Amino acid sequence: MASSHGTPPVFNNKVIAWIDHRLPIFSYIEKEYHTFPTPRNFNYFWNFGAIATVMLVLMIATGVVLATNYTPHVLMAFDSVERIDRDVPQGWLIRDLHMNGASFFFIAVYVHIFRGMYYGSYKAPRELLWILGVVIFLLMMATAFMGYVLPWGQMSFWGATVITNLFSAIPVVGESIVTWLWGGFAVDNPTLNRFFALHYLLPFVIVAVVALHVVALHVHGSNNPTGIDPKGPQDTVPFHPYYTMKDGFGVVVFLIVYAGFVFFAPDYMGHPDNYIPANPLVTPAHIVPEWYFLPFYAILRAIPDKLGGVLAMFGAIAVLFILPWLDTSRVRSATFRPIYKWFMMVLVVDVVVLGFCGANPPEGFWVPLSQLATLYYFFHFLILLPILGKIERPLPLPPSIADSVLKKKAV
Amino acid sequence: MRKLLATGALALAALASGAVAIAAGTEEHPPHKHWHFQGPFGTYDRGAAQRGYQVYHDVCAACHSLQLLAYRNLMELGLTENQVKDLIKDIVVPDLNDDGQPIERPARPSDRFKKPFPNEAAAAAANNGKAPPDLSVIVKARENGPDYIHGLLTGYVPYEKLTPEQIKAFSVTKDDNFNKYFPGHKIAMAPPLADDKVTYNDGTKATLDQEASDVVEFLAWASEPHMEDRKRTGVRVILFLIALAGFMYAVKRMVWADKH
Numbered sequence: 001m002a003s004s005h006g007t008p009p010v011f012n013n014k015v016i017a018w019i020d021h022r023l024p025i026f027s028y029i030e031k032e033y034h035t036f037p038t039p040r041n042f043n044y045f046w047n048f049g050a051i052a053t054v055m056l057v058l059m060i061a062t063g064v065v066l067a068t069n070y071t072p073h074v075l076m077a078f079d080s081v082e083r084i085d086r087d088v089p090q091g092w093l094i095r096d097l098h099m100n101g102a103s104f105f106f107i108a109v110y111v112h113i114f115r116g117m118y119y120g121s122y123k124a125p126r127e128l129l130w131i132l133g134v135v136i137f138l139l140m141m142a143t144a145f146m147g148y149v150l151p152w153g154q155m156s157f158w159g160a161t162v163i164t165n166l167f168s169a170i171p172v173v174g175e176s177i178v179t180w181l182w183g184g185f186a187v188d189n190p191t192l193n194r195f196f197a198l199h200y201l202l203p204f205v206i207v208a209v210v211a212l213h214v215v216a217l218h219v220h221g222s223n224n225p226t227g228i229d230p231k232g233p234q235d236t237v238p239f240h241p242y243y244t245m246k247d248g249f250g251v252v253v254f255l256i257v258y259a260g261f262v263f264f265a266p267d268y269m270g271h272p273d274n275y276i277p278a279n280p281l282v283t284p285a286h287i288v289p290e291w292y293f294l295p296f297y298a299i300l301r302a303i304p305d306k307l308g309g310v311l312a313m314f315g316a317i318a319v320l321f322i323l324p325w326l327d328t329s330r331v332r333s334a335t336f337r338p339i340y341k342w343f344m345m346v347l348v349v350d351v352v353v354l355g356f357c358g359a360n361p362p363e364g365f366w367v368p369l370s371q372l373a374t375l376y377y378f379f380h381f382l383i384l385l386p387i388l389g390k391i392e393r394p395l396p397l398p399p400s401i402a403d404s405v406l407k408k409k410a411v
Numbered sequence: 412m413r414k415l416l417a418t419g420a421l422a423l424a425a426l427a428s429g430a431v432a433i434a435a436g437t438e439e440h441p442p443h444k445h446w447h448f449q450g451p452f453g454t455y456d457r458g459a460a461q462r463g464y465q466v467y468h469d470v471c472a473a474c475h476s477l478q479l480l481a482y483r484n485l486m487e488l489g490l491t492e493n494q495v496k497d498l499i500k501d502i503v504v505p506d507l508n509d510d511g512q513p514i515e516r517p518a519r520p521s522d523r524f525k526k527p528f529p530n531e532a533a534a535a536a537a538n539n540g541k542a543p544p545d546l547s548v549i550v551k552a553r554e555n556g557p558d559y560i561h562g563l564l565t566g567y568v569p570y571e572k573l574t575p576e577q578i579k580a581f582s583v584t585k586d587d588n589f590n591k592y593f594p595g596h597k598i599a600m601a602p603p604l605a606d607d608k609v610t611y612n613d614g615t616k617a618t619l620d621q622e623a624s625d626v627v628e629f630l631a632w633a634s635e636p637h638m639e640d641r642k643r644t645g646v647r648v649i650l651f652l653i654a655l656a657g658f659m660y661a662v663k664r665m666v667w668a669d670k671h
Contacts, residue, residue, distance in 0.1 A: 082479050082548065085637070093644065209455045237670060243537020245666045249659040256652045264451050267551060275552035275634075278542075285594070332598060 004316050009035075032218055037236035038243055039224035041405050045115040046243075047224065047250030048108050054251050055105040062098040063147075070150065074189045074197035077152035078277045095118065096266040102144050103269045104258045108290035109137060111162065117323075118344050120332030121223040127218040127324040134320045136209050141293070143202040146195040148290055153274030158287045160187045160195070166300075169307040186280065226404050227332025228397055235401035286361050294358030295351050301362045302374040319381040325380055328389030336395040340388055343380065350376045431623055441555070441562025441565075441592045445625070450559075451646070454639050455632045457489040462611055463629025464488070466622050469609045471546065474538065474600075476526040479547035480633055483520040487636055500585050505529070539599055550634040551626070557627050559592060564623035566591035566604040 009030040011017040020026040069088050084091035113133070116122055122130035145163060148155045164181050168174040173176050183190025193301040201287035221230070230236050237243075260267060269291060273284050289297050319326070334341040350373050356369035398404035416434035447456040464485065467477065485495050502518040519527065534542035550556035568589045570578075581596045590598045604622045610655050611617055625652050632638075 046590045085635075086479065092641060096641070208447065241666050242670065245659070249656065249663045252652055252656040252659050255578040256649060256656060259645065259648050259652060262640055263648060268643070272552050272554050272556070 007272045026398050032239075033244070034238060034240040036218065036221075036239040037100060037230065037233070038222055038239045039151065039230055039235060039401055040237045040242075041224050041226065041401050042222070042243070042246070045111065045119075045252055046224075047247055047254075048115060050247035051251050051254045052105065052108040052112055053210065054255075055101060055108055056203070056206060059098065059101050059105060059264045060207070060337045062094050062101060063200070063203065066093050066098055067196075072150070072193050074152060074192055074278070074315060076224070077150060077192060081151045083153040083275045093262075096262045100258065100266060100269065102290070103292065104254070104261070105140065106144070110142065110292070114224075114348065117347075118124075119223055119225060120227050120327070120329075120334070122126040123327065123330075123332050124324070126216070126223065129213060130324055131321055132209055132216055134317065136206055136213060136251075137205045137320075138317060139202055139209065143199060144290065144292070146202075148274075149195045150199060151191065151274060152192065152278045154276040154278055154282070155274040155287070157187060157280065158276035158284055159289055162287055162288075164191070166256060166310045166313075169310045171307070207293040223332060224401060225333060225335060226398055226401055227336070228401060229346070231400050272313050288359060291355070291359070294356075295354035296358070298358035298370045299374045299377065302357070302367075302370040314376075316377060319378070320395050321358040323381065323385075327385045328387075329392060330389075331394040331397070336390055336397055338395060339392045343384060343388065347377070347380050350372065350380070414433040425638070439591055441558045441566065443555075443558055446557050446560055446631070447628065448638060451642060453642070454472070455604075456607070458613065459625045460488050460632050461490070461629075462613065462615060462621075463625040463627070463632075466604070466609055466610065466626040467629055469624065470603050470622075472527060474527055474534075474543040475525040476528075476534075476545045477547050477633060478526060478545055480524050481520070482518060482522055482524065484636060486520075486624055488632065492520065515596075541599065543600070546630055546633065548634045550631045554636070557631055560630065561591060561623045561627045562592040563598075564604050564626070565619055 008027055011020055011026060012365060016026050066084065069080065069084045069091065071077060081095070084095050086092075088094075097099050116130060116133065145159070149160045164187065165182060166180055167177045179185060181191070182188065184192060220237075224230075271288060271290075288294070296313050296316055300309045300313040329337060329340065331337055334344055353373045353378065354370065357366050357373060360366045362370070444505065445458065447453060467475075472515070482495055482499050485498065486492060490498070499518045499520070499522075502525055503515040504518045504522050506514055506516050508514045521624055528537060531542045550560060553559045568577075568591060570585050570587075570589065572582065573583060573589055577589070577596075581589070585596065587597050587598070588601055604626075606619050607617050608619075608622060609617050615621060635641075646662055
């Protein structure tokens with residue numbers, strides 16, 4: 001941990017002092033969540049790490065309760081979910097919280113990722129912090145995908161079929177891998193069973209990687225909207241009460257929007273076909289994943305070759321791992337990068353366009369549009385970022401964080 | 412940053428509206444009706460839902476199961492236990508006796524709705540090879556469920572009224588059922604409802620539109636019996652969260668007062 005945290009705290013409570021002398025959890029909390037020096041100039045984008053953490057805890061809490069009432073069997077899964085909805089006391093509430101919670105967890109994480117990109121939070125010395133974040137994102141995708149299979153509706157079944165079949169694109173061993181994943185020769189009861197087991201396991205793996213993410217964060221502290229390092233106490237405030245309070249406020253505002261969906265449009269983000277019990281003999285007209293996968297689904301289908309599509313889809317996430325080295329600019333924050341700032345916005349629009357492409361059947365103008373958008377996505381990371389860092393002339397950086405705050409106040 | 416965000420939001424909005432317009436295409440959509448259960452404070456119209464049960468019982472139940480519901484659930488529509496017992500007094504359901512032999516006995520309120528066919532294979536065999544779908548969650552299982560099902564029930568076009576282009580485009584024969592809103596238009600189900608197909612106990616005139624609207628009200632309730640509880644809870648939760656956010660903001664301002 002950083003050495004600048006000051007002297008170790010003294011606890012007046014004898015029990016706490018006794019425990020802390022043997023297991024310094026109270027010192028740790030004191031150091032990392034109370035006195036922890038945090039840049040004083042965060043904007044509300046910095047709330048989304050806390051929001052994502054709250055959503056993770058909420059998903060695990062509701063998920064454990066759901067698991068106590070769910071039956072992972074192809075003949076009973078659909079009805080057991082309906083039983084939770086109809087007959088388990090407040091079961092509808094737990095289920096609506098969980099299924100909308102997945103969407104809102106992704107919303108929080110997508111904003112969090114955008115913030116990291118816009119303000120260059122992935123740059124030295126925070127490369128590992130960023131990479132751990134991408135690992136969390138991947139684990140979330142796997143968890144969410146398997147969770148969507150559990151109600152065993154039509155989209156559950158056919159989504160599972162399409163996604164597991166991707167592995168058959170691997171040369172030579174592909175087909176064997178798919179059979180191994182399925183536990184048989186089709187998506188069936190063994191598949192549902194292992195997806196349930198993994199859907200229960202992976203969230204705890206996510207918790208572990210989040211812990212590493214936080215440890216890595218607390219080595220050099222948070223980035224901030226100026227992207228320059230704190231130079232002294234005048235640039236920082238203690239984490240508590242300043243950011244516990246600000247994060248707490250942000251979390252509650254986020255929960256208002258979330259509650260709006262949970263209580264007034266619980267099925268808005270789902271697909272109606274998932275209320276049709278899974279039927280291996282009837283393929284839905286359009287198989288679409290949950291909205292948060294649509295950009296990647298569009299990239300998958302943009303390439304006319306199966307293996308190529310799979311590689312492009314995984315490549316779209318793989319480029320994020322090497323983002324810290326693709327971006328050659330030494331200035332972190334887009335605030336001081338007049339060209340990058342706009343290209344960042346273009347990338348957001350590009351990803352949204354990909355989302356629409358993924359939601360629509362791959363025909364007509366959607367095909368060239370998704371190919372163009374896919375091309376642009378990789379262009380941004382692989383060509384634009386390395387070149388832009390060399391040719392862009394950044395604006396002058398403020399001398400210090402405190403300076404930038406005071407200047408803003410004067411305007 | 413703020414200016415950038417505003418520009419971005421505008422661009423996204425323009426894009427979204429364009430994409431929706433394109434996706435809408437030229438398909439005929441069922442007309443949008445106002446439903447009593449819509450909106451943040453909407454509730455189920457008990458009278459309409461009870462009439463809808465009558466339509467289901469007299470017409471739909473001949474082919475469609477409603478297997479996630481029990482007769483006792485009808486009490487949530489405002490019927491008393493005795494009224495429910497009265498409603499089901501003529502229904503017999505299969506069971507096993509103490510010797511394990513199959514028997515039939517009068518239905519109890521705790522029984523699930525009786526299925527019209529003993530199993531899915533029998534249902535398929537009696538319906539040209541495809542079992543009629545269960546209606547328990549049908550309203551949630553279709554895009555714009557209430558409008559779609561109302562449109563489907565009222566959207567049949569007799570063969571004589573079809574244009575030659577329609578007959579050719581969808582190769583319709585005299586034996587086919589043509590429905591304006593069914594994907595592909597040719598539907599196995601013959602027009603199930605018509606004026607005066609049922610006689611309502613409460614004296615309401617049984618027009619085709621009335622029957623279709625009532626059965627949608629009933630099926631919407633069947634799909635989500637706890638909807639009213641959900642909305643009531645939601646109003647309380649959101650009011651609480653807004654108040655909490657207000658307090659949090661005030662405290663946050665106080666904490667930060669010396670740093671601004």
